[in-house]
Amino acid sequence: MAGSTRWCAPRLPTTEDSDVAVRRPRGDARRRSLTGRQMNELYGYLEALLKREGCDNTHRFTREFLESSGLAVEPELAWMRHMGGWCDCEVYVNVAWADWD
Numbered sequence: 001m002a003g004s005t006r007w008c009a010p011r012l013p014t015t016e017d018s019d020v021a022v023r024r025p026r027g028d029a030r031r032r033s034l035t036g037r038q039m040n041e042l043y044g045y046l047e048a049l050l051k052r053e054g055c056d057n058t059h060r061f062t063r064e065f066l067e068s069s070g071l072a073v074e075p076e077l078a079w080m081r082h083m084g085g086w087c088d089c090e091v092y093v094n095v096a097w098a099d100w101d
């Protein structure tokens with residue numbers, strides 16, 4: 001049920017918003033090593049898990065995704081913090097939720 005999970009970010013975009021509000025990444029987008037495809041996968045991964053379990057104010061799901069994708073976890077997390085993603089739901093809202101192509 002809505003409200004049963006915890007989110008740190010003030011407002012979450014929904015997939016219904018995506019056609020009216022295309023957001024561009026803030027900060028230096030070139031520092032990432034994820035591809036646009038991987039960012040889209042991360043977005044879907046976080047969406048499913050955050051809706052089910054909420055955010056515990058850590059990068060637990062993002063870390064899992066990076067590890068399972070064979071990416072360097074700490075450099076990517078540092079970059080995501082730089083982009084405003086200080087926990088899983090903020091990565092979802094501020095980082096993965098963006099037009100990455």
Ligand SMILES: [Zn+2]
Nearest residue numbers: 008055087089
């Ligand atoms: Zn959060």
